[in-house]
Amino acid sequence: xxxxxxxxxxxxxxxxxxxxxxxxxxxxxxxxxxxxxxxxxxxxxxxxxxxxxxxxxxxxxxxxxxxxxxxxxxxxxxxxxxxxxxxxxxxxxxxxxxxxxxxxxxxxxxxxxxxxxxxxxxxxxxxxxxxxxxxxxxxxxxxxxxxxxxxxxxxxxxxxxxxxxxxxxxxxxxxxxxxxxxxxxxxxxxxxxxxxxxxxxxxxxxxxxxxxxxxxxxxxxxxxxxxxxxxxxxxxxxxxxxxxxxxxxxxxxxxxxxxxxxxxxxxxxxxxxxxxxxxxxxx
Amino acid sequence: xxxxxxxxxxxxxxxxxxxxxxxxxxxxxxxxxxxxxxxxxxxxxxxxxxxxxxxxxxxxxxxxxxxxxxxxxxxxxxxxxxxxxxxxxxxxxxxxxxxxxxxxxxxxxxxxxxxxxxxxxxxxxxxxxxxxxxxxxxxxxxxxxxxxxxxxxxxxxxxxxxxxxxxxxxxxxxxxxxxxxxxxxxxxxxxxxxxxxxxxxxxxxxxxxxxxxxxxxxxxxxxxxxxxxxxxxxxxxxxxxxxxxxxxxxxxxxxxxxxxxxxxxxxxxxxxxxxxxxxxxxxxx
Numbered sequence: 001x002x003x004x005x006x007x008x009x010x011x012x013x014x015x016x017x018x019x020x021x022x023x024x025x026x027x028x029x030x031x032x033x034x035x036x037x038x039x040x041x042x043x044x045x046x047x048x049x050x051x052x053x054x055x056x057x058x059x060x061x062x063x064x065x066x067x068x069x070x071x072x073x074x075x076x077x078x079x080x081x082x083x084x085x086x087x088x089x090x091x092x093x094x095x096x097x098x099x100x101x102x103x104x105x106x107x108x109x110x111x112x113x114x115x116x117x118x119x120x121x122x123x124x125x126x127x128x129x130x131x132x133x134x135x136x137x138x139x140x141x142x143x144x145x146x147x148x149x150x151x152x153x154x155x156x157x158x159x160x161x162x163x164x165x166x167x168x169x170x171x172x173x174x175x176x177x178x179x180x181x182x183x184x185x186x187x188x189x190x191x192x193x194x195x196x197x198x199x200x201x202x203x204x205x206x207x208x209x210x211x212x213x214x215x216x217x218x219x220x221x222x223x224x225x226x227x228x229x230x231x232x233x234x235x236x237x238x239x240x241x242x243x244x245x246x247x248x249x250x251x252x253x254x255x256x257x258x259x260x261x262x263x264x265x266x267x268x269x270x271x272x273x274x275x276x277x278x279x280x281x282x283x
Numbered sequence: 284x285x286x287x288x289x290x291x292x293x294x295x296x297x298x299x300x301x302x303x304x305x306x307x308x309x310x311x312x313x314x315x316x317x318x319x320x321x322x323x324x325x326x327x328x329x330x331x332x333x334x335x336x337x338x339x340x341x342x343x344x345x346x347x348x349x350x351x352x353x354x355x356x357x358x359x360x361x362x363x364x365x366x367x368x369x370x371x372x373x374x375x376x377x378x379x380x381x382x383x384x385x386x387x388x389x390x391x392x393x394x395x396x397x398x399x400x401x402x403x404x405x406x407x408x409x410x411x412x413x414x415x416x417x418x419x420x421x422x423x424x425x426x427x428x429x430x431x432x433x434x435x436x437x438x439x440x441x442x443x444x445x446x447x448x449x450x451x452x453x454x455x456x457x458x459x460x461x462x463x464x465x466x467x468x469x470x471x472x473x474x475x476x477x478x479x480x481x482x483x484x485x486x487x488x489x490x491x492x493x494x495x496x497x498x499x500x501x502x503x504x505x506x507x508x509x510x511x512x513x514x515x516x517x518x519x520x521x522x523x524x525x526x527x528x529x530x531x532x533x534x535x536x537x538x539x540x541x542x543x544x545x546x547x548x549x550x551x552x553x554x555x556x557x558x559x560x561x562x563x564x565x566x567x568x
Contacts, residue, residue: 145407146402147405147406149366149400152393153366153396153397153398154417154421154422155390155391155394155422
């Protein structure tokens with residue numbers, strides 16, 4: 001005689017349980033899959049774009065046009081934001097340092113924070129808003145008006161023609177823009193500290209030169225190059241893959257700015273962590 | 284008692300264009316047919332857009348593909364040029380099945396083709412000369428003088444040379460008809476064998492439509508190219524078409540000369556022709 005259970009599950013109860021378990025598993029896995037997919041599609045586009053750098057033909061004119069748009073075109077806004085960021089940083093630093101009667105450290109405080117954090121991050125956010133949105137809108141408009149298809153009909157690789165110059169120009173121009181931000185920001189801090197707060201000029205400069213090193217600027221420039229890569233890949237991906245009409249181009253532009261800004265801030269955290277391990281701060 | 288209606292014999296236009304692939308030799312250059320499509324299927328998500336297209340495109344003639352909106356005409360055209368890959372089926376161009384082609388082979392094949400897009404797809408960042416010269420600049424190392432000579436010759440032949448300052452104008456400064464002609468000049472500059480037109484008269488007034496029709500006809504005659512025109516403008520179709528095919532329900536339901544197509548009794552085609560006002564609507568018994 002078999003030893004089977006005398007009480008059997010009502011029909012369908014096991015299937016319902018399985019279905020609920022599958023739904024719960026799916027709900028748990030879906031976000032992870034979404035993140036992996038997001039990273040994957042961007043990585044594929046980046047790979048194709050980088051391949052375009054080494055493949056012929058090399059169209060120097062396109063690189064220069066993008067460098068002009070991303071770099072030179074962004075100079076006014078970078079200078080404006082840089083000047084006031086430096087001045088505001090000095091204002092806050094002096095207010096805090098005054099508690100300990102140590103206002104002389106304002107040059108060092110502003111110099112360090114600009115070099116490693118404020119300049120690359122603010123610069124990246126400004127360029128995301130100005131150039132990133134421009135890239136997404138331009139590529140999106142080209143997609144919906146079939147200009148990208150037209151490139152393909154002439155046997156031109158649209159990734160190599162449109163995306164590669166934008167990514168390369170962003171990587172190259174971001175460190176330069178960051179250095180400009182640093183210089184203008186220091187000017188703002190200097191003018192505020194010396195002329196409005198009457199901090200001693202000698203102490204401002206002495207503390208600044210003692211506490212800041214070339215490595216602080218190297219860290220800032222390296223971060224800026226990485227931000228240039230992440231913001232341009234996000235913008236190009238969103239613009240290049242638009243489907244639909246004007247509304248979708250608008251959504252892609254919004255998405256490009258959001259994705260670009262988030263990618264900058266998230267990568268900033270990991271980069272600064274990495275640099276602190278590799279290159280400890282002077283004590 | 285009502286007799287069961289007997290379906291009429293298919294007219295020449297309603298017969299399938301050819302025997303199924305496998306029983307005919309498509310792998311040789313055919314003097315009459317330049318492009319031969321067999322059993323082409325394409326699905327986008329849940330939508331089965333092309334459901335076994337069989338179509339022959341005649342060399343040196345103006346071939347029109349008509350059909351309602353959303354029937355897959357543009358999808359079919361993009362397959363002809365390799366912008367889309369089919370899920371199943373064959374596309375033979377001059378005796379070569381191009382479906383298995385990789386991107387490099389496709390790049391070579393595309394030199395045979397020129398495409399005129401629905402709204403011209405001119406590059407906004409370039410002026411008229413740069414737009415027209417684009418294929419030459421990308422493909423060859425020609426001197427500026429050689430390029431300008433060919434651009435100006437085309438501007439002349441397409442009646443654009445007399446437009447003041449046309450060479451330096453940017454696409455937004457051009458009228459709809461001028462944009463189409465600049466788009467055609469760009470497609471023609473590398474002397475393609477096959478010209479594809481995607482709804483060339485959409486959005487144009489009747490006079491501009493007739494001008495574009497004349498331009499297509501003249502281009503076919505002057506340059507001896509094979510033209511494939513996607514259209515749902517019946518007046519244009521019968522004005523310029525040597526061969527006409529109708530796409531409906533993802534299949535070519537009618538294909539033949541203009542006279543053969545007009546003689547067809549297929550209800551989808553009759554509806555299309557009669558609604559356009561080309562022929563009087565038949566009274567139903």
